[in-house]
Amino acid sequence: MSENNILPINENLWKNTINWIPSPENLRLWQELYNEILVINQHLNLTRITTAEEFWEKNLWDSLAPILQYDLTDKKIIDIGTGGGFPGLPISIVFPTSKLTLMDSVAKKINFIKEVAKKLNLTNINTLVDRAEALGQDQNHRKQYDFALIRAVAEVSVCLEYSLPLLKIGGIAILYRGNLTEEEKLKSAEISHKLGGKLIKITNQNTPIQNHTRHCIYIEKVKLTQKKYPREVGKPTKSPL
Template identity: 85%
Template sequence: MITENILPTYEQLWKKTTNWTPSAENLKLWQELYNEILEANKYLNLTRITTPEEFWEKNLWDSLAPILEYDLKDKKIIDIGTGGGFPGLPISIVFPDAKLTLMDSVAKKINFIKEVAKKLNLTNIDTLVDRAEVIGQDQNYRKQYDFALIRAVAEISVCLEYSLPLLKIGGITILYRGNLTEEEKIKIDEITHKLGGKVVKITNQNTPIQNHHRHCIYIEKVKLTSKKYPREVGKPTKFPL
């Protein structure tokens, strides 16, 4: 293995920022995941985040920090627009008793995730090639999940329309964002209410190395989402709520 492709472990940084430290097995599987990403990136545009330090911060820490406070044993989690498998793959490694569905509309990316899950023996992952607007109206997925994770996929109203219909009552959507304006915060309350949710909290914890802004918005599903949401493919982005 090439030395410059060894991931940093940063146990103390994990402890300081999340009050959690990874196990030896976590570290081993993260390294294997990183190796697979580097290899696949030669022919598949998975991520521009390839240096070890950046990968640790933006694809491991950033994926896990917002969800480590929860007990995910036997919880059903959907990662909407997973891309190269983030935040879903790091979460599946740390929480082997959780049940994850990694969804994206790009088949090549999902095929890569399937291969990686097999190589790393991640038996808690299902994959899905589809659109959020479609599965949100499918009874096999609607109201089925304890957590819906959505990371920088689209503007906030679109993310909410994609995610809330998929949650059970009492389920939590976590929106991973960068900057967040006061205007956006007001809008979140309005749209969340319309879709059957309520804002539980908004956190602001900058990344531990490069000090980039990171907001996470936690929304609980408190009542059923109207059957008219999500609207048909393309409408949430073209005509946001």
């Protein structure tokens, strides 16, 4: 392995930004994960994030900073539209007793995640090739999760329609975003209420190296989502709430 492919530890950055320090085992497994991504990326084009510093900031820090305030021990978590496995894979490494479902509609991405989870012996990961609209109406998944995580795969109202039906009462949806307008902030509260949720907070903590804008929207599930949500596949994006 070349020196360029060794992930930075950045202990002070972890400590100063989120008051947390990774364990030696976290560091070892993150390095293995990064190595696997570099190999697979040569023929799969899984991600544009390939330098060690970028991977640390955009795939490790960015995945973990919004959620490490919670104790995820034994919690059921779903990562909706996980792509190459983020934020789900780093979370599974830090919380080995949590139970994660990593879902994406692209089979080749899920196949990679299954392969890398096996190589890293991440036994707390379940994978699914599916659409969020279908999953939200599936009784094996609807109302089953303590946390639903979704990176910026679509506009805010769409992400809320994908995530809130999957949560138990008391569960938390975390929407990972970049820029967020005042209109989107207002809409977050309005659409959350419509889907059985309550806006808890919106945070703004920029990335520690490149200072990229990062907002996170936190929604608590306070009542059952109406059965008609999520609507059929494609409807949330074509006709957002």
